[in-house]
Amino acid sequence: MALLEVENLTISLPAADGLVEIVHGISLRLDKGQTLGLVGESGSGKTLTALAIINLLPEQARLSGRIAFNGADMLPRPDHEWCRIRGNRIGIVFQEPMSALNPLQPIGQQVAEPLRIHTGLDRNAARSEARRLLDRVGIANAAQRLRAYPHELSGGQRQRVTIAMALACRPDILIADEPTSALDLTIQRQILDLIAGLVEQDHMALMLISHDLGVIAETVQQTLVMYGGRIVESAPTPDLLRNRAHPYTQALFAARLVPGGGRRHRLPTLATGRSRALLSPGCPFADRCPFEMPQCRSAVPPPVPVGEAHAACCIRLDVVRDANRAAPA
Amino acid sequence: MNPRAVSSRRLPIVVGGCLASLPLLEALISLVATPFSPVQIDIPHKLLLPSSQHWLGTDALGRDELSLLLAGAQVSLLVGIAAVAIGLGMGVALGLVAAARKGWVEELVMRLADLGFAFPAVLSAILLRAVFGGGIGNSILAIGAFNIPVFARVSRASANAIFTRDFILAARVAGKGPVSIVCEHVLPNILPTLIVQATIQFGLAILAEAALSYLGLGAQPPQPSWGRMLNDAQSLLFEAPRLALFPGIAIALSVLGFNLLGDGIRDMLDPRLSRDR
Numbered sequence: 001m002a003l004l005e006v007e008n009l010t011i012s013l014p015a016a017d018g019l020v021e022i023v024h025g026i027s028l029r030l031d032k033g034q035t036l037g038l039v040g041e042s043g044s045g046k047t048l049t050a051l052a053i054i055n056l057l058p059e060q061a062r063l064s065g066r067i068a069f070n071g072a073d074m075l076p077r078p079d080h081e082w083c084r085i086r087g088n089r090i091g092i093v094f095q096e097p098m099s100a101l102n103p104l105q106p107i108g109q110q111v112a113e114p115l116r117i118h119t120g121l122d123r124n125a126a127r128s129e130a131r132r133l134l135d136r137v138g139i140a141n142a143a144q145r146l147r148a149y150p151h152e153l154s155g156g157q158r159q160r161v162t163i164a165m166a167l168a169c170r171p172d173i174l175i176a177d178e179p180t181s182a183l184d185l186t187i188q189r190q191i192l193d194l195i196a197g198l199v200e201q202d203h204m205a206l207m208l209i210s211h212d213l214g215v216i217a218e219t220v221q222q223t224l225v226m227y228g229g230r231i232v233e234s235a236p237t238p239d240l241l242r243n244r245a246h247p248y249t250q251a252l253f254a255a256r257l258v259p260g261g262g263r264r265h266r267l268p269t270l271a272t273g274r275s276r277a278l279l280s281p282g283c284p285f286a287d288r289c290p291f292e293m294p295q296c297r298s299a300v301p302p303p304v305p306v307g308e309a310h311a312a313c314c315i316r317l318d319v320v321r322d323a324n325r326a327a328p329a
Numbered sequence: 330m331n332p333r334a335v336s337s338r339r340l341p342i343v344v345g346g347c348l349a350s351l352p353l354l355e356a357l358i359s360l361v362a363t364p365f366s367p368v369q370i371d372i373p374h375k376l377l378l379p380s381s382q383h384w385l386g387t388d389a390l391g392r393d394e395l396s397l398l399l400a401g402a403q404v405s406l407l408v409g410i411a412a413v414a415i416g417l418g419m420g421v422a423l424g425l426v427a428a429a430r431k432g433w434v435e436e437l438v439m440r441l442a443d444l445g446f447a448f449p450a451v452l453s454a455i456l457l458r459a460v461f462g463g464g465i466g467n468s469i470l471a472i473g474a475f476n477i478p479v480f481a482r483v484s485r486a487s488a489n490a491i492f493t494r495d496f497i498l499a500a501r502v503a504g505k506g507p508v509s510i511v512c513e514h515v516l517p518n519i520l521p522t523l524i525v526q527a528t529i530q531f532g533l534a535i536l537a538e539a540a541l542s543y544l545g546l547g548a549q550p551p552q553p554s555w556g557r558m559l560n561d562a563q564s565l566l567f568e569a570p571r572l573a574l575f576p577g578i579a580i581a582l583s584v585l586g587f588n589l590l591g592d593g594i595r596d597m598l599d600p601r602l603s604r605d606r
Contacts, residue, residue, distance in 0.1 A: 054502065056498055056501060056502070059431060059432065060431075060432070083504045084504075086501070086502050086504070087501075087502035087503050087504050088504070091502075092498075092499075092502055094495040094498065094499065095495070096495055099494045099495040099496065100494075100495035100496050100498075100499050101496055101499075102496045102500075102514050102517075102518070103518070104517045104518060105513075110496075110499075113500070113503045113505070114502070114503035114504060117503055117504040117505065118503075118504055162499070165499060165503070166502075
């Protein structure tokens, strides 16, 4: 039985002209100790998917599908049942470490909060556990730092504190939503190493969300590439990097930062403000795809197996592959 | 930053603080003692010019102007404190509920606030007077009711900004209920804004109280009040303009003081504003 199963998850948000479907039928599964990456650009539905998994979507959002935790279907459950899982069995690290901490509370109190609520520890026990957690995420002088306010810490330290908060109740799953995007490159490295190390020590399952293939590549076993609210390619990470089947994955890979790489390939910018990909009946990437043809726009391409446990949603995979052979990136 | 820049930035708050503490000082002094009784009518000594005995002279009924001014501060402060307390208590509660619940609750509260804005304090005071008769209780209710939508709007807007921050999500992940999230995370973060707004509303309440008393809708005789002093002085504006001048100055300085104080606190609390100066 999988720890977390998401089947055919669909999320709609209200817009000026009624509900707009943002995430269209996503399925994923996460087993104990497994690490999974969700990669895609802004607006591809990564964060909404993560928020749906912990039932923290805005109230106006409508979702359908199945979200099962330890085999129990969670979607129809009332919020107080989610409360027992969220923060307790599933921890989450947010993108902006400054915004994720209340500027008016000492960090010790904020780390101890979930402990007191979920595990019923008393004030002193929660405090010493908070010190141990801060120590564990690499905050020096943890005992003194308990009383520090968020503004007294650097960006990297703040993110360590939010990681400590997420780990407080020893969750089975850690969801990290762009945990390094607000940090500079050297700190990114440290935070990723920290997360990877903690996940391994505690045998947690990790769901890492990022727009950066580089971040995903070094941290997770399995990668899902999202575009326009759909999963367009899924594969074990080494396979994905070696054999990038979907045109979007290739474009994303070509757009990565290469030190000293000079000019980089850029994705064509979409002309319209709101992505038409959300509304069109066909492949969400068709508007920007160099291999697009009329059939691409008639129906959403189904997953096509590329290798073992590797599939891409594209009807022109052979053409794409041939083109790649002819002109290697 | 040189020391001069600091002092010029602090100027409003210092001046405002001094001016705003004037009515407080006056009210405190009048509670202990006034030079003469502010309610004792003494016709033989009416309309005296300022002298060593009556520092600010006497009014048409021979009451000591200084004593009236000191005692009048009591009403201004009482109405100011009570009206701001009513507005703050109910308005912030409504604003926070609106921001926390969103949807139709927010819509309803905000439309009610719009409706509240359509009724100026003077209008509700006339209504209350017609129903319950005069008195400072009416002023408090009318000005307090006027303050409710002001605080409801301000607290909803600031709370909405706080609600988008990730630490609210983090608190929900930690298993906190909406009430404790609002009390422990939202309210402390919007408190600076509320303090500024309360200071400014306090000045406006003093002004509104004077207006209501002037119109005869607030403090009733023989209760001394700045607004009533203005009203009494009106008929003698040409014979004894000083009788209108003194309460006028008292009102103006208090309102100016609270506005400066509010601005000063806002500048002090908002790092973006203070850096530009």
